[in-house]
Amino acid sequence: MAREWTDLFVLDETRAAALPAPEPEKRGRFFKRLRQNMKKTREALGAELTQTLFDTLDEETWERLEEALIMADCGAKATAEIVGRLETEATTGGLTDPQALQNRLAELLAEAARPKEDATIDLRHGPTVVMVCGINGTGKTTSIGKLANTLTLELGQKVVLGAADTFRAAAVEQLQIWGERAGVEVVTGKQGTDPASVAYEAVRRGRESGADVVIVDTAGRLHTQLPLMEELSKVRRVVEKLMPGAPHEILLTVDATTGQNGLRQAAEFSKVAPVSGIVLTKLDGSAKGGIAIAIAQDLGIPVKLIGIGEALEDLRPFDPDDFAQALVKPDEVAA
Amino acid sequence: MFDALSEKLQATLDDVRGRGSLTETDVNVAMREIRLALLEADVNFKVVKSFTATVKERCLGADILGKLNAGQQVVKIVHEELVALMGGEQEGLRFASSPPTVILMSGLQGSGKTTAVAKLAKWLKDEKHSSVAVAACDVQRPAAVEQLRLVGAQAGATVYDRGTELPAVEVARWALDQAKQDGKDVLIVDTAGRLHVDQDLMDELVQIRDAVRPDTVLLTVDAMTGQDAVNVAEQFSAAAGFDGVVMSKLDGDARGGAALSVKAVTGKPILFASTGEKLPDFQEFHPDRMAQRILGMGDVLSLIESAEKQFDEGDAKDLERKLRRNEFTLEDFLKQMKMIRRMGPMSKVLGMLPGVGSQLKDAQIDDREMDRVEAIILSMTPKERRHPELIKGRRRIRIAKGSGTSVQQVNQLVKNFQQMRKMMKQMSKGGLKDIGAMMGGAGMPGGMPGGAGQAGQGAPVGVRGGSRAARRRKR
Numbered sequence: 001m002a003r004e005w006t007d008l009f010v011l012d013e014t015r016a017a018a019l020p021a022p023e024p025e026k027r028g029r030f031f032k033r034l035r036q037n038m039k040k041t042r043e044a045l046g047a048e049l050t051q052t053l054f055d056t057l058d059e060e061t062w063e064r065l066e067e068a069l070i071m072a073d074c075g076a077k078a079t080a081e082i083v084g085r086l087e088t089e090a091t092t093g094g095l096t097d098p099q100a101l102q103n104r105l106a107e108l109l110a111e112a113a114r115p116k117e118d119a120t121i122d123l124r125h126g127p128t129v130v131m132v133c134g135i136n137g138t139g140k141t142t143s144i145g146k147l148a149n150t151l152t153l154e155l156g157q158k159v160v161l162g163a164a165d166t167f168r169a170a171a172v173e174q175l176q177i178w179g180e181r182a183g184v185e186v187v188t189g190k191q192g193t194d195p196a197s198v199a200y201e202a203v204r205r206g207r208e209s210g211a212d213v214v215i216v217d218t219a220g221r222l223h224t225q226l227p228l229m230e231e232l233s234k235v236r237r238v239v240e241k242l243m244p245g246a247p248h249e250i251l252l253t254v255d256a257t258t259g260q261n262g263l264r265q266a267a268e269f270s271k272v273a274p275v276s277g278i279v280l281t282k283l284d285g286s287a288k289g290g291i292a293i294a295i296a297q298d299l300g301i302p303v304k305l306i307g308i309g310e311a312l313e314d315l316r317p318f319d320p321d322d323f324a325q326a327l328v329k330p331d332e333v334a335a
Numbered sequence: 336m337f338d339a340l341s342e343k344l345q346a347t348l349d350d351v352r353g354r355g356s357l358t359e360t361d362v363n364v365a366m367r368e369i370r371l372a373l374l375e376a377d378v379n380f381k382v383v384k385s386f387t388a389t390v391k392e393r394c395l396g397a398d399i400l401g402k403l404n405a406g407q408q409v410v411k412i413v414h415e416e417l418v419a420l421m422g423g424e425q426e427g428l429r430f431a432s433s434p435p436t437v438i439l440m441s442g443l444q445g446s447g448k449t450t451a452v453a454k455l456a457k458w459l460k461d462e463k464h465s466s467v468a469v470a471a472c473d474v475q476r477p478a479a480v481e482q483l484r485l486v487g488a489q490a491g492a493t494v495y496d497r498g499t500e501l502p503a504v505e506v507a508r509w510a511l512d513q514a515k516q517d518g519k520d521v522l523i524v525d526t527a528g529r530l531h532v533d534q535d536l537m538d539e540l541v542q543i544r545d546a547v548r549p550d551t552v553l554l555t556v557d558a559m560t561g562q563d564a565v566n567v568a569e570q571f572s573a574a575a576g577f578d579g580v581v582m583s584k585l586d587g588d589a590r591g592g593a594a595l596s597v598k599a600v601t602g603k604p605i606l607f608a609s610t611g612e613k614l615p616d617f618q619e620f621h622p623d624r625m626a627q628r629i630l631g632m633g634d635v636l637s638l639i640e641s642a643e644k645q646f647d648e649g650d651a652k653d654l655e656r657k658l659r660r661n662e663f664t665l666e667d668f669l670k671q672m673k674m675i676r677r678m679g680p681m682s683k684v685l686g687m688l689p690g691v692g693s694q695l696k697d698a699q700i701d702d703r704e705m706d707r708v709e710a711i712i713l714s715m716t717p718k719e720r721r722h723p724e725l726i727k728g729r730r731r732i733r734i735a736k737g738s739g740t741s742v743q744q745v746n747q748l749v750k751n752f753q754q755m756r757k758m759m760k761q762m763s764k765g766g767l768k769d770i771g772a773m774m775g776g777a778g779m780p781g782g783m784p785g786g787a788g789q790a791g792q793g794a795p796v797g798v799r800g801g802s803r804a805a806r807r808r809k810r
Contacts, residue, residue, distance in 0.1 A: 170479070
């Protein structure tokens, strides 16, 4: 479970001790905001999954549940598995209490969203190199900007950003603006330079300046564009050559509105740059982000961060239980 | 992962052929496949439901039961219904009677608005010979104005921007005045990405719309969008309204079921498709091609067209006779190969084939391999081509030298050819069913729990396949 940043990021002990204890008040505010911003998400699914769903158990119950999960983009396969299990437990396991069924559903969803792998991000590599990739428009640069801010301002980490998206017009400027806000150094190259060289330079600068974290932004690319995927592989290899073991973390941004193609994206990106975590963005719309469950279940890649809004504090560590609760529970129960 | 629906349907229904005619149960199994494939293509759940109902009705009504090519018939009906669902009368862009024509671009964050603005500008300039201006009204996202400044200029459009100093509505109004003064034919207004659930931003969009009174409002929809596409479209439709859709990122391998859903639910046509990174990768939308993409049929029409151009009917009959009598020689093989190659590079030809598209489109198929085969055959004497069993010892060395290959490669070719001949012999004896057996299983991974194997167990409900009673028995 990762409710706090310190649950997600593994920090050096002495450094972690120096951090101010999380203020309960602040945390409460975050949770409220999470629920507020995911309101639409909950509403849409909640309408399908009102508490009355499990009152009578028949064919229609399971059909409606299937429909709800499919509408949430969980995909046919994951849906079949989850509904199948719940149905078995209800019919043969004697699980019939509506409230118990609802809790069990939330549990099953949370389980599906939490593959066995460790879902933390270790920041003790001095510097830890984080590479962020994804298809166009999924929110890579924005997520990096917010992450840099959090790491710097809340966790006291020294961050260097590498603007290796040298393709999209104004991408470098966009990252620079974020960098200024967080007061961190941004390593850039001219538009059209080899992204690998920018990544190399960023890691080199990070080591030289004693940074804790180097975050490398990469250009958005479709997973079907082989030359661009090859380019991404090169960025990774070049970083690895300079610093064995790096990049320590490869994050893939996935837009919560993404449908079943998200599975392809995660699988294809993993081929050139083994993805260690998903950043599920744009969860503040009405999309439910069920694709994250499909990805976690199918490929075993955990969701590590979620984006729930435009504001700086709207990038949060992912908590499978909160997420699952938010998906299935009507407001009054969850509150 | 993406099994071609058309292939699956054929397989499911061909299966039945052996025991005679199609039954309603078989149709139900086919409907289940359609349902799963459409869901996998991200077609909205509700649209899928009503769609399969329509198709089923037509299938049962069309008297295809008992027919031998029922599989093809079902595919045809599905294709027709898909086209009907997406197409209808295409209106296209509306142009103002007195310029400038104003086009307003709206959409979610990251759906590709700014890129679409530039691409549309270029398209209008190239196809309609319009003088185009674009207005940078995305004052939200950092550097969005700079992005439009750059891509707008690349597209050859005049870019009206005021940085981020003014509110979007003011910029829009000012840009319209500029466009009038400059005598532009078209003004495309770029707006900030906004979530359909964000009331303030939706209000702003309405204000911009009222300020510039667009002739056409476009909504960009990412081809990879899932089930939520319908919500988004409905909300934009209710707030600011839109007249047509630009589908972006169609160059990926997303099936783009979202497109179909948006059209089905809002009735607004998809006008343009954005299919690549570069500015010219932008076309008018063709519902029939999209239907084929969703079906995974590949661009069969283009393939047939090009095959028809290349094949000579006399040759084809000749070939058939030879195949039947097992007289197929390396000479015929060479002829066939040349014919196929005239249709274009192998990778392109294969990409147009149903089912092959998604898997092989990007595989680097080496045309040089075919050059090599050609060279080997051309280094044989006519006698050797007709009787490849003669090729031994010194002949092999000579052929290898003559074609610049190795003895192993010559051997391989002769061996492959003989195997092929054997296969053809079996085929001509056992009919087509044996081909199925030969290729058994390939290309039909049963990804879903309870796949086609559970045929004949009542109506297909939900995604879990088979009847529940049957599953319970199994447990």
